[in-house]
Amino acid sequence: MDLNKLRNEIDEIDKKIVELIERRYEIAIDIAKYKEKNNIPIYNEIREKEVINKNLKYIENKEFMNEVKKTFINIMELSKDIQKRVIKIKKNLNVKEAKKIGFQGSEGSFSHEALLKYFKNYEEIKKYPSFEEVFKAINKRDIEYGIVPIDNSSTGEITDTYDLIRKYGLYIVGEIAIKIEQNLLGISGAKLENIKEIYSHPQGFQQSREFLDEHKDIKLVSFPNTALSAQYIKEQNDKSKGAIASIRAKEEYGLEIIVPSINSNKNNYTRFVIVGENFEKSIENNKISIIVSTPHKTGGLYKFIKKFADNNLNMLSIKSRPIQDRPWEYFFYIDFEGNLEDENVKDTLEYFKKESGYFKFLGNYKKDDNIL
Numbered sequence: 001m002d003l004n005k006l007r008n009e010i011d012e013i014d015k016k017i018v019e020l021i022e023r024r025y026e027i028a029i030d031i032a033k034y035k036e037k038n039n040i041p042i043y044n045e046i047r048e049k050e051v052i053n054k055n056l057k058y059i060e061n062k063e064f065m066n067e068v069k070k071t072f073i074n075i076m077e078l079s080k081d082i083q084k085r086v087i088k089i090k091k092n093l094n095v096k097e098a099k100k101i102g103f104q105g106s107e108g109s110f111s112h113e114a115l116l117k118y119f120k121n122y123e124e125i126k127k128y129p130s131f132e133e134v135f136k137a138i139n140k141r142d143i144e145y146g147i148v149p150i151d152n153s154s155t156g157e158i159t160d161t162y163d164l165i166r167k168y169g170l171y172i173v174g175e176i177a178i179k180i181e182q183n184l185l186g187i188s189g190a191k192l193e194n195i196k197e198i199y200s201h202p203q204g205f206q207q208s209r210e211f212l213d214e215h216k217d218i219k220l221v222s223f224p225n226t227a228l229s230a231q232y233i234k235e236q237n238d239k240s241k242g243a244i245a246s247i248r249a250k251e252e253y254g255l256e257i258i259v260p261s262i263n264s265n266k267n268n269y270t271r272f273v274i275v276g277e278n279f280e281k282s283i284e285n286n287k288i289s290i291i292v293s294t295p296h297k298t299g300g301l302y303k304f305i306k307k308f309a310d311n312n313l314n315m316l317s318i319k320s321r322p323i324q325d326r327p328w329e330y331f332f333y334i335d336f337e338g339n340l341e342d343e344n345v346k347d348t349l350e351y352f353k354k355e356s357g358y359f360k361f362l363g364n365y366k367k368d369d370n371i372l
């Protein structure tokens with residue numbers, strides 16, 4: 001046997017392997033960029049199993065099964081390391097300062113109020129007709145951040161927002177809760193006994209149910225948002241028309257308060273999230289949001305929740321949303337306390353990435369201390 005000849009043959013093979021492996025890692029980088037853009041996790045268990053099984057079928061000499069399997073496990077481990085290196089993380093951006101920020105509605109809406117309270121510095125505020133338009137504007141980079149309502153303390157979650165965050169693959173970079181107070185507004189000189197029509201968003205009517213029940217003779221007219229209804233009655237300049245809206249809307253459109261604080265629940269808060277294109281890292285961040293889907297098996301959700309307890313992490317909320325094309329299966333939106341640098345957080349996230357059918361990291365941001 002000629003050792004040199006054999007080594008030469010190995011050298012030839014290695015050369016081809018290097019070429020192919022190099023190409024394989026380059027493709028992994030392209031995949032990483034796609035994943036970053038579409039907010040897809042790096043690790044894909046199903047695909048890795050497929051890769052291994054497919055390649056094991058090509059082996060002619062079954063004696064090498066185990067070694068080939070290990071080789072692929074290693075290649076894919078390193079491919080994921082490369083992908084992680086490529087996905088960059090923006091550091092310490094102060095979201096309270098931004099150039100362009102967007103919200104749904106018009107001046108005087110609660111979203112507008114939340115925006116002004118959260119952002120200390122900005123160049124331009126842009127208004128959009130729907131929540132989805134806000135998300136689209138971030139994706140198109142018309143705005144850096146959008147602010148959208150996500151939960152109301154009396155009426156529950158704003159499901160559209162939950163679905164849109166997932167659909168558009170954006171990150172939550174902050175949150176703020178504001179007290180929602182509804183008032184009956186009118187033009188100067190308007191009196192309750194003369195009001196024949198009240199304009200507002202259906203939420204405004206719903207939140208003022210008790211007050212409206214006492215005035216059943218007044219006609220209710222729905223509007224796309226409370227601020228627009230305030231603007232409308234100002235333009236109409238008619239003392240028989242009222243609007244249910246915020247104090248800020250009153251100021252914005254130069255109206256008067258006919259009856260203050262008519263919302264039935266006096267402790268009514270809405271939580272807004274600030275959404276952006278990039279995940280932002282800071283040691284100040286203390287709240288994490290993720291989306292997972294559990295395996296459709298006994299104890300699936302239990303195991304997930306147990307992981308938080310085992311890692312001594314405080315789970316703040318868990319909400320479910322139906323998965324559109326899989327009847328009776330759900331996405332779970334989970335908020336918990338922690339920072340991405342914490343070891344127990346890292347361990348928990350790794351576990352979720354591995355164990356859940358679907359995993360999406362939504363952001364690590366600073367919790368609004370007004371929310372318990």
Ligand SMILES: C=C(O[C@@H]1C=C(C(=O)O)C=C[C@H]1O)C(=O)O
Pocket residue numbers: 028031042043044045047048051075076077079080083
């Ligand atoms: C390259 C990918 O990312 C990861 C690495 C894989 C690989 O190197 O083949 C396979 C699945 C993922 O865990 C991919 O998703 O295809």
